[in-house]
Amino acid sequence: MVPRRAGSGIPLHVLAERCGAELSGDGSIVIDAVATIDDAGPGAIVFLANPRYRARLAGTRASAAIVSPADAAATPLPKLISANPYATYAQVATELHPAAPAEAGIHASVSIAASAKVAASAMVAAHATIGERTQIGARAQIHAGCVVGDDCSIGDDVVLHPNVVVYARTRIGARGVIHAGAVLGADGFGMAEHEGQWIKVPQVGGLAIGDDVEIGANTTIDRGAIGDTRIGNDVKLDNQIQIGHNCVIGPHSAIAGCVGIAGSTRIGRNCKIGGAAMIAGHLEIADNTVISAATAVFESIPTAGVYTGMFPALPHREWRHVASILRQLRSILQRLRELEGGRGSKGE
């Protein structure tokens, strides 16, 4: 498909200025779209961040490129030179494909409590529901079907995509982007066993989300059991993530899709957690830690580093053998010790 294009395009020298990149070549050329190196056509700008694609750059039909100083010679095209081509690409793409502006105003079909305060510049779309005493900030967009409970605070410029549910007493800082179907502030999973029945533990804490947080589609973050669950500034969460009650996610951490984090775990700042990783409850993960995808973490990580733990995928027959021998490891170790015999134990 043809992606959205700016009506008239933007000259390359203007993009260079706006994005703080160095211009090389004809700055008057008009750029009207971003594209991949392979699919680009005239008017498009491409970027080279991964050296693997360097050779392909020669064959692109794009009109301009974004490259690092080291790759400046890789193309004769007019170009933007940047120490961080991917970040410059992000800026250029934002210039060329600005988000469609939302019209301020409240749709006739919404249900807004009398005591709610919605900024005049905010948008509240069809069939949205907003609870008592809730505040919606300037230029916020509450898309169709969203339900925001009582006593919430939704910051300036926040976007709630359709059908997001925000439970009572949740706060979202400025510029948050919450994708469709996310559920913020539901009850944590707390119950006490008593005479063979579960008694629900009221979840009386809240959920406090910082500024510049993006939350993916159908992600769920529970409110606190007593104190708050807290999501730091500039945290980025992908789709289908589950974050339990009273977790704390440090600023600028990024978490990929399908991750589960059980209750009361604290993730440091600048952490990166790969998709489908699973982190048990009541742990502390150090700042700057990287957890690989599909890795289960059951102990605190006090020292930053890259942590991994998954069974590698093997041809099924081979896996069967390996899995079967796994159960013999104690026997293998024991037999090895016996063979080592008189040489003395080498420790466990």
Add this chain to the structure above:
Amino acid sequence: MVPRRAGSGIPLHVLAERCGAELSGDGSIVIDAVATIDDAGPGAIVFLANPRYRARLAGTRASAAIVSPADAAATPLPKLISANPYATYAQVATELHPAAPAEAGIHASVSIAASAKVAASAMVAAHATIGERTQIGARAQIHAGCVVGDDCSIGDDVVLHPNVVVYARTRIGARGVIHAGAVLGADGFGMAEHEGQWIKVPQVGGLAIGDDVEIGANTTIDRGAIGDTRIGNDVKLDNQIQIGHNCVIGPHSAIAGCVGIAGSTRIGRNCKIGGAAMIAGHLEIADNTVISAATAVFESIPTAGVYTGMFPALPHREWRHVASILRQLRSILQRLRELEGGRGSKGE
């Protein structure tokens, strides 16, 4: 944030009576909130269930505590003594932070089929949709944006949080709590391969959910292919769980977030399944079984116990070595046998 507090608080002796706990110390002190040991202030009550926090209890600024008989000496505060402090805490918290009452009545914006029967004491909030012949029980709360299909039965005192979808012919027993975005009774994943195409297998069974069941946000439970999918009484399901068609979950079992259970598997009663565990289809899991988080179960478990299976998270370099040596296990075993040589095989 300050959690919700009861307007005027409740004297400690009243809490003791209501919760069946033994009072020790000044029962006239008025309690108006639960709190953590570290964050508590005057008027708050804290609980000690985990001995790890025993030492901290001395420093709390709370006005009262809930402790076991063994810990009664751990604090000079007025206190409730209970054999199960966490259960007593749950009761106290329920007294102090009662759920906000819902006003009975049907919002003007709802779409309710003519043949649906909604109890006069039930609440149906904005933009909800209720299908033909569906019954909504006394004091039930159908929050904004919920869609309940035809021929459903929603029990007394059930709460459907916003944007829950209940497919046709689903039954939910009394006192169920269904969190936002849950989807109950969608088609199971059934199709037959025929000449290189998939033919959809109609999912003609239903979904029967017992009494006192709590279901987390964005959890999905499929209807049966022929017979029903069944969720027993007092089952507690966390967020983002997937339960396939024709599963049976026994009474009082609790399942943590992100668990997937494939079709036709039967989980016994009183089972506990940790987060992100994965259970294959057509299995039988014995009553009282505990399955650890992140564990994949591919065979029936006929004997109760604790079952675990996950690759421990390691520093990435170490993991690489271990994963690489895994593939050599057959060779290692073979070489060990060769070394053992004339001593005779020690079995596999």
Add this chain to the structure above:
Amino acid sequence: MVPRRAGSGIPLHVLAERCGAELSGDGSIVIDAVATIDDAGPGAIVFLANPRYRARLAGTRASAAIVSPADAAATPLPKLISANPYATYAQVATELHPAAPAEAGIHASVSIAASAKVAASAMVAAHATIGERTQIGARAQIHAGCVVGDDCSIGDDVVLHPNVVVYARTRIGARGVIHAGAVLGADGFGMAEHEGQWIKVPQVGGLAIGDDVEIGANTTIDRGAIGDTRIGNDVKLDNQIQIGHNCVIGPHSAIAGCVGIAGSTRIGRNCKIGGAAMIAGHLEIADNTVISAATAVFESIPTAGVYTGMFPALPHREWRHVASILRQLRSILQRLRELEGGRGSKGE
């Protein structure tokens, strides 16, 4: 519960004709429901696809059966004989339990943009929202609470179950079935790190879904970063799946619940991916590949086959031992080599 039944039933010989199966026995018997072998009663038809259930067939109270030629002697009941009994069952069940027809028409409560084009034969249910320039095909069903963005194309006979969200510029081919809570076309997880902050990378691609695609409840598929995310014809996706930006899923592939596929990965045609499998980004998976449930895939799979990788579930104590010895594998290998000593290395 009693599943839906056709009002008057269908004679067995008519079912034989409609489904292309061979009739054996009394074709005049009227069939009005499908059932399991164990639960069937008079009027029901059962099927035998799994030889494990062959013995039970003798005891069924059903009125007819669907069997393979090899199993034709397993029951004296009137029967349909088919080389693919499960596919014939699917056809028979479709005849006996046809989907409830949707009444064409647009509910008074919907919000439809002036420039949207909705086929006269389509249904748009309560509280749905449809964006500018979006097209809704003939006989399509847009159920309650769905939100379809601007510039979308929803094919003929597509069913969007309640509360589905379709972001702008998404296309869904003919006969798609999208279950409740699915989110199609949300932004991919793209951001560039710049001076300690994340810059959002605009996701300017789209999402193109082929014909005959079924998508499970609460599944999420992201739009492309530049080009499109593409889901091929006849792809079947279960619940709670996450598919990242710019993935390509080949025709006729089937993916079970809770699977995560990271961005830019290409799954071939006719692939089968088990529940809770996790596939990293930028990989290529060959046509006809089978990936077992709970398996993490971190490298491309150029050759079709069955691939598996999960730590088997063990009694917890045994798992602790095995997991602990895992970390000693390097030492074990080293010690084995030392024992082998002068015999020469046997390679790593």
